[in-house]
Amino acid sequence: MRLISFSPPDVTDKEVIEVSKALKSGWITTGPRTKEFEQKIAEYVGVNKAVCLNSATSALELTLRILGVSSGDEVITSSYTYTASASVIDHVGAKIVFVDTAPDSYEMDYNKLADAVTEKTKAIISVDIAGRMCDYERIFKIVEKKKNLFQADNKIQKIFGRITVVADAAHALGAEQKGKKAGQIADFTTFSFHAVKNITTAEGGAVVWKNDIGLDDEWVYKQFMLYSLHGQSKDAFAKSQKGAWEYDIIYPAYKYNMTDILASFGLVQLSRYPELLKRRRQLIQLYNERILPLGVEIFEHSGKDFTSSGHLYLIRIPGIDVEQRNQIIVKLAEEGIATNVHYKPLPMFTAYKELGFCIEDYPNAYAQYRNEITLPLHTLLCDEDVVYVCSKLEKALESLTCR
Numbered sequence: 001m002r003l004i005s006f007s008p009p010d011v012t013d014k015e016v017i018e019v020s021k022a023l024k025s026g027w028i029t030t031g032p033r034t035k036e037f038e039q040k041i042a043e044y045v046g047v048n049k050a051v052c053l054n055s056a057t058s059a060l061e062l063t064l065r066i067l068g069v070s071s072g073d074e075v076i077t078s079s080y081t082y083t084a085s086a087s088v089i090d091h092v093g094a095k096i097v098f099v100d101t102a103p104d105s106y107e108m109d110y111n112k113l114a115d116a117v118t119e120k121t122k123a124i125i126s127v128d129i130a131g132r133m134c135d136y137e138r139i140f141k142i143v144e145k146k147k148n149l150f151q152a153d154n155k156i157q158k159i160f161g162r163i164t165v166v167a168d169a170a171h172a173l174g175a176e177q178k179g180k181k182a183g184q185i186a187d188f189t190t191f192s193f194h195a196v197k198n199i200t201t202a203e204g205g206a207v208v209w210k211n212d213i214g215l216d217d218e219w220v221y222k223q224f225m226l227y228s229l230h231g232q233s234k235d236a237f238a239k240s241q242k243g244a245w246e247y248d249i250i251y252p253a254y255k256y257n258m259t260d261i262l263a264s265f266g267l268v269q270l271s272r273y274p275e276l277l278k279r280r281r282q283l284i285q286l287y288n289e290r291i292l293p294l295g296v297e298i299f300e301h302s303g304k305d306f307t308s309s310g311h312l313y314l315i316r317i318p319g320i321d322v323e324q325r326n327q328i329i330v331k332l333a334e335e336g337i338a339t340n341v342h343y344k345p346l347p348m349f350t351a352y353k354e355l356g357f358c359i360e361d362y363p364n365a366y367a368q369y370r371n372e373i374t375l376p377l378h379t380l381l382c383d384e385d386v387v388y389v390c391s392k393l394e395k396a397l398e399s400l401t402c403r
């Protein structure tokens with residue numbers, strides 16, 4: 001039997017060496033390595049500036065704070081995502097508005113998205129599931145069309161003069177749409193470097209914003225620095241420079257900064273990323289060749305004008321219910337294969353039920369969840385592992401009664 005984990009980190013000696021160097025450098029928290037990682041992320045994405053923080057969740061939350069989103073405001077997101085896309089809306093005191101997915105889709109139903117916009121809507125958090133970008137042309141059309149409803153409460157909202165589009169691209173670093181990389185399309189885009197993501201720093205995240213939307217890059221960057229480090233006018237590195245001890249606290253803020261130890265990890269991961277992405281795409285190809293003949297629905301990772309980052313291998317098995325889906329997951333586990341479900345719709349969780357959400361209002365999201373299984377997709381898999389997973393999946397499908 002093979003033992004196939006779901007998404008182990010791909011860590012080489014290179015990362016070990018760079019992290020050791022950072023540890024011994026005399027500076028382990030936010031400093032030169034974090035600044036270098038920010039520059040490298042911005043270069044990779046193709047934007048002027050990036051901010052690295054301790055998680056993508058922090059990046060999303062601070063984006064909403066910088067936009068001045070707070071109580072009395074509404075933010076729309078998908079019902080079919082990880083809790084972080086929605087919890088951040090609650091963190092800033094705004095109202096979460098969930099939109100159902102379109103039939104047979106992992107993306108929001110864009111007609112329902114348009115209907116969900118009110119004069120209180122300040123932002124849309126779109127989710128680039130599995131690393132495939134949403135239909136941003138459509139989203140921006142909706143935002144333009146609903147411009148007359150928008151009420152700007154502050155300077156930055158006035159600059160936009162419309163709802164701000166924030167991409168939860170936790171999965172989507174390196175994804176492309178119409179020749180543009182994730183990070184160049186939505187107004188703000190957040191990435192995750194959590195342990196299971198395409199590149200990792202164990203915990204970490206980044207946020208970028210689009211060039212040429214009228215934002216002053218230095219001002220935005222400064223806001224992220226203040227919000228993520230106690231509202232302190234100088235970071236610890238700047239304070240440590242000769243005689244420069246004095247600082248101000250501008251407001252009681254948060255503590256979301258990235259450390260240089262983790263940035264050194266990320267720098268190596270990012271330098272390896274083109275190679276890792278290539279391998280992910282090969283693995284997807286291998287999977288597709290073997291999964292399609294099984295009569296299982298696959299998720300398209302590439303097409304005429306898009307390429308995903310190949311983050312998750314999502315399949316749906318026609319005609320089965322939740323119980324049968326879970327049986328297959330157990331059968332695969334018995335063969336040493338770890339799988340997952342992306343996602344259990346948020347209205348099914350206690351936290352969101354207590355906020356008044358009800359899964360009956362999101363039937364498409366439920367239908368999507370009912371027969372979904374996520375197969376292992378990561379760069380430690382060899383070709384034979386994929387063959388093994390596919391043959392065990394075939395066996396599990398055959399064993400299903402009444403199919």
Ligand SMILES: *Cc1c(COP(=O)(O)O)cnc(C)c1O
Pocket residue numbers: 054055056057058081082084085127168170171191192193194203204205
């Ligand atoms: C992982 C993930 C996040 C959160 O990322 P962190 O870096 O762990 O905060 C947010 N949204 C989605 C869709 C994710 O998968």
